[in-house]
Amino acid sequence: MSVTRTLTIETKLEELNRLTEAVENLGEEAHWSPGLVGKVNLVLEELAINTINHGHDGGLHEISFTFRSTEDALTIDMVDDGKPFDPLTDAPIPDVNAPMEERPIGGLGVFLVRKLMDELTYRREEGRNHLTLVAYRAE
Numbered sequence: 001m002s003v004t005r006t007l008t009i010e011t012k013l014e015e016l017n018r019l020t021e022a023v024e025n026l027g028e029e030a031h032w033s034p035g036l037v038g039k040v041n042l043v044l045e046e047l048a049i050n051t052i053n054h055g056h057d058g059g060l061h062e063i064s065f066t067f068r069s070t071e072d073a074l075t076i077d078m079v080d081d082g083k084p085f086d087p088l089t090d091a092p093i094p095d096v097n098a099p100m101e102e103r104p105i106g107g108l109g110v111f112l113v114r115k116l117m118d119e120l121t122y123r124r125e126e127g128r129n130h131l132t133l134v135a136y137r138a139e
Contacts, residue, residue: 003030003069011052011061011080019044019065030069036135039116040074043133046109047078047087055082055129071137073118078131085129086122087113 007022009015020041027037044065051063066077087110114120119134 005067008062008064043113051080074135076133079128081128084124088122
């Protein structure tokens with residue numbers, strides 16, 4: 001079964017509830033495992049919070065999500081008009097073996113996104129960040 005849905009949220013933290021609800025509803029409709037629903041919610045919350053907190057110098061903006069769920073994979077396209085930021089190259093890779101008190105703040109969220117998703121691609125096009133995430137459904 002193939003299901004496609006879109007959602008646009010404003011860049012304010014109160015909108016995260018709408019994102020979580022949309023993921024849970026789509027997961028139910030497309031028969032995702034509870035593990036996939038949890039993984040997608042964690043990843044998208046991290047990415048959305050980063051965009052809300054760091055993506056703009058002010059003002060209200062939007063983040064758009066397109067979800068394409070098939071029997072084999074879930075593909076999510078996340079698009080925003082924030083500052084250019086490629087999480088594949090711009091985010092520092094944290095030293096997860098260093099003692100907690102020696103680790104700099106930041107970087108763990110994107111590290112987690114990289115670990116949880118099976119594929120990530122980024123491009124900057126027409127003043128927008130386009131991040132594509134893929135999670136294979138075989139768990």
